[in-house]
Amino acid sequence: MSLRINSALWMLFASLNFALLNTLVKYLSAEFSLSQIIFFRSFFAIIFILPWLLNTGILSLKTKSYKLQIARSSVALAAMYLWFFSISRIPLAEATAINFTAPIFGALCAIFFLKEKIRKRRFTAIIFSIFGAMIIIKPGFAEINIYMLSAVSASLLMGLAAIFIKKLSMVDHPNAVVFYMPAILSIFSFIPCIISWQTPTFYEGLLLVSTGLTATLAHQGITRAFAKSEATYVLIFDYLRLPFTALFAFYIFNETPSISLFAGSLIIFISSIYIINREKVAGKNESTPIITAKRL
Numbered sequence: 001m002s003l004r005i006n007s008a009l010w011m012l013f014a015s016l017n018f019a020l021l022n023t024l025v026k027y028l029s030a031e032f033s034l035s036q037i038i039f040f041r042s043f044f045a046i047i048f049i050l051p052w053l054l055n056t057g058i059l060s061l062k063t064k065s066y067k068l069q070i071a072r073s074s075v076a077l078a079a080m081y082l083w084f085f086s087i088s089r090i091p092l093a094e095a096t097a098i099n100f101t102a103p104i105f106g107a108l109c110a111i112f113f114l115k116e117k118i119r120k121r122r123f124t125a126i127i128f129s130i131f132g133a134m135i136i137i138k139p140g141f142a143e144i145n146i147y148m149l150s151a152v153s154a155s156l157l158m159g160l161a162a163i164f165i166k167k168l169s170m171v172d173h174p175n176a177v178v179f180y181m182p183a184i185l186s187i188f189s190f191i192p193c194i195i196s197w198q199t200p201t202f203y204e205g206l207l208l209v210s211t212g213l214t215a216t217l218a219h220q221g222i223t224r225a226f227a228k229s230e231a232t233y234v235l236i237f238d239y240l241r242l243p244f245t246a247l248f249a250f251y252i253f254n255e256t257p258s259i260s261l262f263a264g265s266l267i268i269f270i271s272s273i274y275i276i277n278r279e280k281v282a283g284k285n286e287s288t289p290i291i292t293a294k295r296l
Contacts, residue, residue, distance in 0.1 A: 007225045011237035014221030019244035021214040022087055022096065023252060024207055029088035031204065035192035037211060038080055042185035044212025049182070052220070053175055060175040065168065069176075072164030073184035079157035080185070086151035092249040093257040096242055097136050097265035098151040103272045104129040105159025110166075125271040132267030135260050178219065182212075239269045 021041075028037050053060065063069055087095045104126055137148060168177050200208055225237075242265055249255040 008237050010221045010225035012240060014218045014225060015238055015241040016244055017214045017218035017221060018241050019096075019248055021211060021218060022092060022245060023248040024211050024214065025084050026087050026092055026249075027252065028204070028207055028211070029084065032198050032200070032208070033193070033196035034081055034084045034088070035189050035196050036198065037084060037208065038077075039186060039189040039193035040208040041080075041211035041215055042182040042189060044209050045182040045215050046179070046186065046212075048213055048216040049175075049179060053179065056173070056175055060173040061179055062173070063168075063176045063180065064171040068164055068168050069180040070184065072161055072168060073181045073188075075157050075161045075164065076181050077185050077188055079154045079161060082150045082157065083154035086147045086154060089147040090145075090151065091255045091257065092253065093242060093246040093255060094136065094148075094261055095151045096245045097257075097261050097268075098133065098148070099155050099158075100242075100265050100268040100272070101129060101133050101152070102155040102158040103162075104268065105156045106162040107159075107272075109159050109163045125274045129268045129271035132264040132271065135264030135267065174223070182215075239266070 025037055025041075083095075083099070107126065133152075137152075165177060222238075242262065246255075246257045249257075
């Protein structure tokens, strides 16, 4: 099997698990608080990460910047609360489409925080992505509620978190980058989880544990996909998150996505691909904020 086919399959696997994770969160939010869902998602992500940690040794968890780890995790915690809050109340496919702006926000954050230069074509691609977001949100034609704004805010914070991931990836082992976020989120969400605790049934417990499993599998899949092929090719398959999500939402929540939703998200998606491709043509490394912006 060629590396490209292997990479595509890993990205399909990641996209499917991201869609499953969001579907689980929306389903569970009807009975459980966001804090309890976040705690289970984070704590069991640590459990499922352990086999990879044992394979490389405990020393791989050594970090050279606890401040960066805490800052990244704090941003991720805020993003996760906002993201889970939004998908608990608005159509799942719509929230997913809005979330395609996260890599664009990552590119913008890289300009301000990493002092990356913005060129004319890159700026044009960002403008097009904003236009795509407007098609989805439809300001002036549809009511913009707090849940939709939460989805946009979560995407912005995911883009910001990608900047911290880029900086951490320069100094720490990948295991440390992957491990500390769920570990810190488990600590931060533990007390709110206890305060709002709702005892799950056996079936609900399995679903709560599955949030940690699907998150881990999605991150492992996307990591392997990017390791085996260039980002421009791999990200094409990331768009399949939307039809996967729309399919689950249709059968489980009876949600029907609009044509404008797919059109707007496609514009945003193509803009992300274009930015990466232009950086590759210019001889730069592929944009880490673009690649990592969705890893929560």
